Amino acid sequence: MSEISREVLSVGDLNRAIASSLEAQFDTVLVSGEISNFKAYDSGHWYFSLKDDEGQIRCVMFRGRNSQVGFMPQSGDLVEVSASLGMYVPRGDVQLTIQGLRKAGMGGLYEAFLKLKAKLTKEGLFDLERKREIPSHPRAIGIITSPQAAALKDVLSTLQRRSPHIPIVIYPTLVQGPDAPAGIISAIQNANQEAAVDVILLVRGGGSIEDLWAFNDEQLAYAIAGSAIPIVSGVGHETDVTIADFVADLRAPTPTGAAELSAPRKDQLLQELAAIEQALYQRLMQRVEREAQTLDQLALRLSHALPNPDRMREQITSWQTRLQQAWSVQIDNFKRNQNHYQLQLEMLNPQRTLERGYAVILNPAMQAIRKPQDLNTQNQFEVRLADGSSQVRFKDLNPL
Known part of the structure; x- marks a missing residue:
């Protein structure tokens, strides 16, 4: 077979073949080195080189991987990475696609951090659904930190x-050392x-991973998650990330940032x-104007x-005339009825009966005698006539 008869590869095909070969030959590799030319793009991806005395x-x-790092690398940092080996085909550059990154010498602590975080x-505990809303107008603000911490002065100055x-x-507590987690938990419980x-600021200044290790405590994470009062975490600098930051209802980049938030x-x-x-005022004036317009419309309709x-x-005038006529008729009716009733009363007057020659006999109780049996010779009776009355006593009674 001549040279010319062999398959001719494009540069891209060659690079893709090399990339496939590298990926197939190498599993995940662990590499240590110094970061050089570090760049963080707006997309969230990091690009840099790892170098030592013999190469780079x-x-x-x-972005999906570096969000779990917990700090922002800088050029000159000594780090350890776990990565897959491959090639960036467009440029033909061999590169490491990094899955994990930690500071060199901090492997044990960082592994513990990642294990607890997972x-x-x-x-x-990190779910957004369980995070409480920070009140926009708190009635009072609690601060959990060390009274000697420089962060406290910054926070108080910002709040003032x-x-x-x-x-x-202020709920004072240790924020560094083996006794710090228990002290912070107690402060949260007291608050x-x-x-x-209405809101708690958990703050501390920056430091190394060992200095901030109290905020990676598992029991402290449960205490923050169980707090009925929302907690804002402002621990360390912007590049420092702790378990408390993930559990808190809101993470601030710095203690001052926590106060501002x-x-x-x-x-x-x-x-x-x-x-x-x-x-x-505008709503009130709009309502007044609208009601005034409604009033004008009603007045027009009226x-x-x-x-x-x-x-x-x-x-x-017609109603007044009819009313006067009706009233006159009613008055005449009243007068006729009055005369009729007066005549009837006159006819029924007992005095008129007496004037016709009759008399009435009254017993001592002044009751009219109707039966001969009601008469007796013992009591005195009154005989009432048309022109007067007389007291009588019967001497003899012969009932008929």
């Missing part, structure tokens, strides 16, 4: 500048028992109140609904 190799770490992730009207409650604050600015509140006042004034006056 290009590296890429994609466990708590599986348990759902932004919201001097909000009360501050929840007192229920005197939890306290509204006084001037901003005043602006909001002024805006609300203006909006209320003017069309009213009859002619002259006709109304004629109707009123």
